[in-house]
Amino acid sequence: MATITREKFDNIIEIKNVTKVFDGITAVDNVNLAVRRGEFVTLLGPSGCGKTTLLRMIAGFEMPTSGSIFLEKQDVTTVPPHLRPINTVFQKYALFPHLNVFKNIAFGLKLKRIPTGELDKKGRPIYRKFTKDEIAEKVERVLKLVNLEAYGHRGITGLSGGQQQRVAIARAIVCEPKVLLLDEPLGALDLKMRKEMQSELAAMHKNIGITFIYVTHDQEEALTMSDKVVVMTDGAVQQYGTPKKIYDEPANAFVADFIGESNILSGVMKKDFLVEFCGTEFKCMDKGFGKDEKVDLVVRPEDIAINAKSGALKGEVVSTVFKGTYYEMEIMTGDYQFTVQNTVEFTPGQTVWLSVEPDGIHIMKKLKTVNEYVGEIISENTVRLCGGDFEFMPGETVYERGDEVKVKIPFDKIELTDDETDGVIGANVTQTLYKGSYYQVQVYTDDDNDFFIDTVDEWDIGDRVGIRIDPKDLTVEKTANEGGAVADTVADTEVWDGE
Ligand code: ATP
Numbered sequence: 001m002a003t004i005t006r007e008k009f010d011n012i013i014e015i016k017n018v019t020k021v022f023d024g025i026t027a028v029d030n031v032n033l034a035v036r037r038g039e040f041v042t043l044l045g046p047s048g049c050g051k052t053t054l055l056r057m058i059a060g061f062e063m064p065t066s067g068s069i070f071l072e073k074q075d076v077t078t079v080p081p082h083l084r085p086i087n088t089v090f091q092k093y094a095l096f097p098h099l100n101v102f103k104n105i106a107f108g109l110k111l112k113r114i115p116t117g118e119l120d121k122k123g124r125p126i127y128r129k130f131t132k133d134e135i136a137e138k139v140e141r142v143l144k145l146v147n148l149e150a151y152g153h154r155g156i157t158g159l160s161g162g163q164q165q166r167v168a169i170a171r172a173i174v175c176e177p178k179v180l181l182l183d184e185p186l187g188a189l190d191l192k193m194r195k196e197m198q199s200e201l202a203a204m205h206k207n208i209g210i211t212f213i214y215v216t217h218d219q220e221e222a223l224t225m226s227d228k229v230v231v232m233t234d235g236a237v238q239q240y241g242t243p244k245k246i247y248d249e250p251a252n253a254f255v256a257d258f259i260g261e262s263n264i265l266s267g268v269m270k271k272d273f274l275v276e277f278c279g280t281e282f283k284c285m286d287k288g289f290g291k292d293e294k295v296d297l298v299v300r301p302e303d304i305a306i307n308a309k310s311g312a313l314k315g316e317v318v319s320t321v322f323k324g325t326y327y328e329m330e331i332m333t334g335d336y337q338f339t340v341q342n343t344v345e346f347t348p349g350q351t352v353w354l355s356v357e358p359d360g361i362h363i364m365k366k367l368k369t370v371n372e373y374v375g376e377i378i379s380e381n382t383v384r385l386c387g388g389d390f391e392f393m394p395g396e397t398v399y400e401r402g403d404e405v406k407v408k409i410p411f412d413k414i415e416l417t418d419d420e421t422d423g424v425i426g427a428n429v430t431q432t433l434y435k436g437s438y439y440q441v442q443v444y445t446d447d448d449n450d451f452f453i454d455t456v457d458e459w460d461i462g463d464r465v466g467i468r469i470d471p472k473d474l475t476v477e478k479t480a481n482e483g484g485a486v487a488d489t490v491a492d493t494e495v496w497d498g499e
Pocket of ligand 1: 023050051053054217363
């Protein structure tokens with residue numbers, strides 16, 4: 001019994017500091033993730049955020065540029081796909097059209113060799129094929145799991161898209177992988193079939209008990225099916241948690257925006273448990289922010305109370321749409337337009353009042369993931385950005401003088417110097433925030449750009465500093481506007497800054 005409990009809470013997969021770079025593009029950026037045995041984990045994020053690349057590295061179809069992948073505590077980073085106890089279901093079913101359903105599912109089993117438990121004269125394990133009866137029994141069992149019991153003899157081409165995808169899933173699970181990877185497996189189905197298959201897949205996962213790692217860009221699908229959701233953007237994990245946690249307590253404005261309907265605003269924490277937004281102070285449940293710290297905050301449409309008599313914010317109804325069980329209304333209050341959901345309808349033009357209870361407001365740190373700027377190539381290893389010339393390590397890409405490039409510098413790779421002449425450019429400290437084990441310092445350069453720096457040194461607001469960056473810590477990439485005009489403006493990487 002003790003073993004079962006331990007196994008249940010074991011991490012079956014551990015991804016440690018995994019990065020994948022394709023031709024200078026970082027598809028997956030230092031991802032760390034642990035998946036527990038038997039969980040249904042979904043990788044969720046917008047197109048191009050690196051979900052498929054991460055999945056393909058777990059499967060073994062891609063090798064990480066750096067970092068390691070562990071399966072049941074064994075490092076499998078360089079193990080080829082066919083030697084990993086992992087199977088993948090793709091969006092395109094890739095079934096054999098000339099074989100019937102039974103034979104499609106049996107295909108992998110026929111190739112498989114299993115140890116007999118005996119050893120040959122040299123002490124090597126002896127393998128055998130599955131018998132016909134064993135194959136029939138296994139195929140029948142999975143046909144039942146995917147609700148296709150009577151379909152074994154049917155041809156593939158006559159099946160609906162949903163049925164074909166069920167055959168593909170049956171084929172993937174019949175060999176009893178420890179982990180099943182599913183890459184947008186319902187993407188090719190129409191909406192009705194997709195909904196049906198979602199609940200079937202969730203039920204199937206419960207019945208089989210193997211670990212599922214599922215990729216989708218559909219947040220509703222992710223929230224309804226998964227035990228845990230990994231929200232990704234720009235190759236990085238923004239949040240990993242249960243659907244409820246991610247919905248109720250988004251880690252940042254990007255997650256809040258991506259998951260569910262939300263009103264995201266900029267606000268200022270006046271003090272613990274008191275935030276100001278839309279020119280009004282609201283009680284909230286959050287504390288530990290700096291006094292007058294700018295924050296992002298999210299208020300879900302269903303958490304806003306609306307009535308015609310009194311409340312915290314006065315507004316006017318802009319539009320109203322009936323959504324089946326509630327009305328979704330757009331309410332203009334000053335400069336901000338709130339989305340509000342309520343079972344009572346208020347009509348366009350009507351004056352209304354909005355209120356929010358403290359637990360309906362969720363405060364988040366401002367989101368910014370990396371310092372990113374547009375620069376100009378000055379020489380083969382020098383780039384001009386924010387009014388200074390910084391050396392970088394060119395790598396294999398050939399640049400020409402005048403090329404416009406995107407330059408990224410992680411927060412923890414910028415050195416602030418006491419004496420500004422020791423730095424390449426000068427700046428003033430505008431904000432400093434203690435984050436448990438380090439300070440996040442914001443500086444404003446003489447060239448009117450912001451830099452964020454993670455440092456163990458304490459700086460004071462108003463300090464004059466120099467900025468130095470080790471050449472190896474500047475990531476320089478060509479922009480689409482290659483060879484274009486000089487640009488020294490900031491391309492701020494805040495995915496959403498609430499302004
Ligand atoms: P989608 O939902 O559109 O499939 P995704 O989140 O799965 O997107 P990926 O397919 O992992 O994203 O791609 C992440 C980034 O890596 C993209 O910029 C993509 O163009 C790039 N990329 C992926 N595979 C390759 C490759 N083989 N060669 C070059 N670039 C690649």
